[in-house]
Amino acid sequence: MSAMVIVGGGHAAGQNAASLRQEGYDGEIIIIGDDTHIPYQRPPLSKQYLSGEHGLERVYLRPEKFYEERNIEIRLGVTVTEIHPDEHTVTTSSGDTVNYEKLLLATGSRPRILNAPRSDLPGIHYLRSVAHVGSIQAEMPQAKNVCIVGGGYIGLEVASVAVSAGHNVTVLEMEERILQRVTTPEMSAFYYELHSSYGVNIVTSTAVSGFTGEARVEQVLCGELSIPADLVIVGIGIIPNIELAEAAGLECDNGIIVDEYCRTSDPDIFAAGDNTNHPNPILNRRLRLESVPNAMEQARVAAANMLGGDKTYESIPWFWSDQYNLKLQMVGFSADGETQVIRGDKAANQFAVFYLHENKVVAVDAVNSPREFMVCKQLYGQSVDPEKLKDLDVDLKSLIE
Numbered sequence: 001m002s003a004m005v006i007v008g009g010g011h012a013a014g015q016n017a018a019s020l021r022q023e024g025y026d027g028e029i030i031i032i033g034d035d036t037h038i039p040y041q042r043p044p045l046s047k048q049y050l051s052g053e054h055g056l057e058r059v060y061l062r063p064e065k066f067y068e069e070r071n072i073e074i075r076l077g078v079t080v081t082e083i084h085p086d087e088h089t090v091t092t093s094s095g096d097t098v099n100y101e102k103l104l105l106a107t108g109s110r111p112r113i114l115n116a117p118r119s120d121l122p123g124i125h126y127l128r129s130v131a132h133v134g135s136i137q138a139e140m141p142q143a144k145n146v147c148i149v150g151g152g153y154i155g156l157e158v159a160s161v162a163v164s165a166g167h168n169v170t171v172l173e174m175e176e177r178i179l180q181r182v183t184t185p186e187m188s189a190f191y192y193e194l195h196s197s198y199g200v201n202i203v204t205s206t207a208v209s210g211f212t213g214e215a216r217v218e219q220v221l222c223g224e225l226s227i228p229a230d231l232v233i234v235g236i237g238i239i240p241n242i243e244l245a246e247a248a249g250l251e252c253d254n255g256i257i258v259d260e261y262c263r264t265s266d267p268d269i270f271a272a273g274d275n276t277n278h279p280n281p282i283l284n285r286r287l288r289l290e291s292v293p294n295a296m297e298q299a300r301v302a303a304a305n306m307l308g309g310d311k312t313y314e315s316i317p318w319f320w321s322d323q324y325n326l327k328l329q330m331v332g333f334s335a336d337g338e339t340q341v342i343r344g345d346k347a348a349n350q351f352a353v354f355y356l357h358e359n360k361v362v363a364v365d366a367v368n369s370p371r372e373f374m375v376c377k378q379l380y381g382q383s384v385d386p387e388k389l390k391d392l393d394v395d396l397k398s399l400i401e
């Protein structure tokens with residue numbers, strides 16, 4: 001008998017299974033994931049779960065009984081090794097062949113591995129899974145000096161957890177500024193100041209050239225510079241998991257190519273999440289995103305279309321990051337704007353930077369300003385008077401047309 005088969009086991013996989021049931025599908029649903037946990041949220045792994053504030057139960061996307069009650073089968077610790085599109089089957093690491101009616105590839109992404117001498121020393125970690133957090137937590141209490149390679153969101157979130165727990169923390173960033181790939185020089189400077197005020201040592205324009213140590217890592221080398229480190233966490237980006245799709249002959253280019261229906265070049269195979277290269281009709285370009293909202297929405301769209309619908313994916317990208325007691329929420333891409341309007345008080349850590357292109361709102365970075373973030377989602381693409389935008393006496397909602 002054929003089933004809806006979902007390859008993955010993360011955000012997109014869990015949501016797709018739930019959406020298939022919500023859409024009324026009552027046939028067999030099988031999730032095949034190589035992780036040993038039921039689908040869980042990754043954002044807390046560098047935030048509340050790493051710090052110990054949240055336990056595993058709060059990290060799971062949905063409780064185990066959710067899947068049981070809806071008769072959703074989850075095969076954990078199993079890798080899909082091959083897809084046979086002509087036969088409508090997949091083969092797995094446990095030796096099974098599973099028939100599918102429609103297939104969803106929700107294979108996500110994996111950490112980019114640092115290629116430097118001795119980077120296999122114990123004490124050097126990556127952060128993508130619950131198991132990774134377990135390894136870090138086992139070593140963190142004994143570590144005096146924590147070194148983070150990569151000044152992106154994950155690295156900075158880990159820095160905030162580690163320095164708050166009393167460790168000496170150094171962040172090494174290859175680019176000229178932290179968060180260079182994702183935000184403006186002004187926001188990078190704001191976060192640099194913030195981390196420095198908590199005692200994090202940030203070194204930019206510095207590439208790791210290797211590590212030293214006997215039984216475990218002792219130093220991180222950056223050319224002439226050497227940084228003492230008992231624990232290293234590497235966060236230098238991700239690589240989408242597309243090899244399975246490529247081997248099956250699906251079209252891929254920096255992600256699995258999907259159309260607005262989340263359909264791949266094979267009409268019975270869909271893809272959702274970090275692994276897709278997808279069209280965004282609002283931004284009028286193709287994107288590959290690494291964000292939960294994208295994975296969840298694509299999973300919903302794919303579910304509707306796996307059941308014969310014609311739902312299209314049209315969302316403005318958004319993302320968030322928690323560092324110390326600051327919640328940053330972003331909509332759109334700041335690089336799309338040529339002018340910035342600041343609303344709020346930067347010194348009080350409560351402000352929103354609106355980015356405008358020809359006076360139209362194209363992005364916002366909102367720090368501890370959830371209202372500005374929500375309204376900006378509605379203001380997106382709309383012309384606004386910059387003077388009104390920055391005036392705290394003007395209710396932002398009144399600007400929505």
Ligand SMILES: Cc1cc2nc3c(=O)[nH]c(=O)nc-3n(C[C@H](O)[C@H](O)[C@H](O)COP(=O)(O)OP(=O)(O)OC[C@H]3O[C@@H](n4cnc5c(N)ncnc54)[C@H](O)[C@@H]3O)c2cc1C
Pocket residue numbers: 007008009010011012013032033034035041042043044045046078079080081106107108109127128129154241244272273274275289290291292293295318319320321322
């Ligand atoms: C530490 C951390 C913090 C983050 N913080 C944020 C945040 O604050 N906000 C935000 O929006 N996003 C955040 N992200 C990004 C977000 O978690 C991802 O965008 C999201 O997890 C993507 O979901 P996904 O389902 O596409 O992939 P994933 O969650 O990566 O799940 C894919 C799963 O498929 C498995 N898999 C791959 N190939 C196979 C195969 N052949 N067979 C079986 N299983 C397979 C993988 O091992 C993985 O378990 C964070 C990510 C990390 C790692």
